[in-house]
Amino acid sequence: MAGQLASAGYRMVDGPDGADFVLINTCAFIAAAQKESEQVIAEMLRLKTRRRLGGIIVAGCLPQRDGAGLLERFPQIDRVLGVFARNRIVEAADSLLGRRDNEQLSFCESGGPLPDDGLRLRVTPPHVAYLRIAEGCDRTCSFCTIPAIRGPYRSKPVDKVIIEAQRLIDSGAKELVIVAQDTSYYGVDIYGKPLLADLLARLDALSGLAWLRLMYLYPTHVNQDLIAAVAGLPKVLPYLDLPLQHIDDAVLRRMRRAVTRQQIEKLLDQVRESIPGLALRTTFIVGFPGETKQQFNALSNFVRAARFERLGVFCYSDEPGTRAAALEGKLPPQTILRRRQQLMAVQQQAAFAFSRSQIGKRLEVIIDAALPEAEDAYVGRTWADAPEIDAAAYVTGRGLQVGQIVKAEIVAARGYDLIAVAGQVLGDDNRDKPTDGQPMEASS
Ligand code: SF4
Known part of the structure; x- marks a missing residue:
């Protein structure tokens, strides 16, 4: 959206004070992210009321999920764009500034054509860029709203990704961070098989690029080809972000994760053995409905033994419309928070020892x-x-x-x-x- 606005002649300024409008790109993945988005909206509305800001456009997952409901809560928002209407950002900005007519609400179906992200105005430092290779998700994790918001998995064709990557490198990117809701599934929808390893080989050949980093790999599609690519391609960092969410089989089943403890342990052995100097990052959810003390202890012991170099812990929260929100056995918030602190304390020992090493x-x-x-x-x-x-x-x-x-x-x-x-x-x-x-x- 920033790239499209820039190419239409809009100029980004340092802060909202005195701007013609602000564009707030929101997240609604978990309750904490939604709260943060709404706090920013409220803050900008206060500026607008004091006439220090022209208008407010809200885009991204929160309007995609809540639609007109967002306008009921914040009627002074000027324009609302769903995730897949992001190609209409210039229309929305022009209409806000009186240059053309436009509806207050713009949405597109999640299954429509993928918006072209070729025009970019990067807000990251020039040497680092995120490269999104797909949209949406075909999994059905019971705690997650993403498939409902972002629709089914849709890969960007390889050639499009390469063109986008080359543009990012030409504009100074040395490190490309590859993202999608689920990067290991890349290619299945359009090529009929996982193709991340092939994509990495093409990206690795681009001159001017130094580092390629892989985020958000769902464990089941991390196959031999991919492991070999990470181990062998010179620019692909020996770093894998492999969100595991839990280790207890009963919890994994209730989470509707298509993987068992045994499969996870086998995969971790494989990647550790095959990729020299691997830094493994993962994330877990604590306090999932029905998580017993024993199941949490099993997770804690697993984390102690696995010695992840990097790890994040999320507190479970009910997300609207998810299967998990309807499950019995909700835990008190203080128990969930305590479990998070305990798990982070276990992890800290491994992370600090890794630093010392x-x-x-x-x-x-x-x-x-x-x-x-x-x-x-x-x-x-x-x-x-x-x-x-x-x-x-x-x-x-x-x-x-x-x-x-x-x-x-x-x-x-x-x-x-x-x-x-x-x-x-x-x-x-x-x-x-x-x-x-x-x-x-x-x-x-
Ligand atoms: S794989 Fe990730 S994005 Fe997809 S449903 Fe599961 S948690 Fe959500």
């Missing part, structure tokens, strides 16, 4: 930003850290530039984060596949 290694670090409060100090990330959700590596070094990939010596660990001293700056010609690093040699 990096001390003395030379790792590639991508520089994300300069630290304003210190000279020659920067914040970046290693292969084990996805932007915005994982840990950081704080690097000192003379004259480093944002977006560079440097080889840095890890000299200390602070909880989840690393402290490093930069050595060599790496270009395309002197980089190897990023791994968990080598022991430190004599400093250059």
